[in-house]
Ligand SMILES: C[C@@H](C(=O)O)C(=O)SCCNC(=O)CCNC(=O)[C@H](O)C(C)(C)COP(=O)(O)OP(=O)(O)OC[C@H]1O[C@@H](n2cnc3c(N)ncnc32)[C@H](O)[C@@H]1OP(=O)(O)O
């Protein structure tokens with residue numbers, strides 16, 4: 856079902872500020888920023904080997920990243936797994952009675968198809984499923 860870790864989503868107050876550590880200190884080159892309006896975020900990726908770190912900055916005070924930082928502070932917000940056929944995986948999870956946040960694929964950064972599984976169904980980790988070419 857799961858091919859690999861596609862990315863690890865990290866909530867930050869400011870991508871510009873976070874860049875100083877991820878790029879400046881660790882030397883990982885950051886991609887251009889993209890706004891994903893539906894998720895109320897601005898994102899930038901840091902490719903590392905087969906996977907990436909996704910920096911997420913909120914664009915709205917009521918978005919999921921703003922709420923996460925308010926209650927838990929900056930840090931890892933989700934883990935995204937790469938899948939081949941997202942619709943089929945969602946059907947399978949639904950059949951298993953897993954609580955989904957998204958029953959249908961939504962738009963993800965870079966044109967991916969994404970869907971989130973509720974952290975209550977995973978014992979505390981917000982899981983994103985992600986299909987991309
Ligand atoms: C651009 C895209 C991409 O990759 O392409 C992205 O990644 S967008 C990434 C940003 N977008 C998203 O995260 C969209 C999906 N997320 C959501 O729908 C929401 O953030 C939820 C995960 C449902 C949480 O919403 P909200 O905080 O309003 O719910 P809530 O207050 O009822 O919290 C329900 C319970 O989940 C816990 N909880 C909340 N956020 C959590 C997180 N990130 N990881 C683990 N647990 C989490 C709370 O502590 C609470 O537990 P207790 O009850 O025990 O206190």
Ligand SMILES: [Co+2]
Pocket residue numbers: 862864909933935983
């Ligand atoms: Co993500």
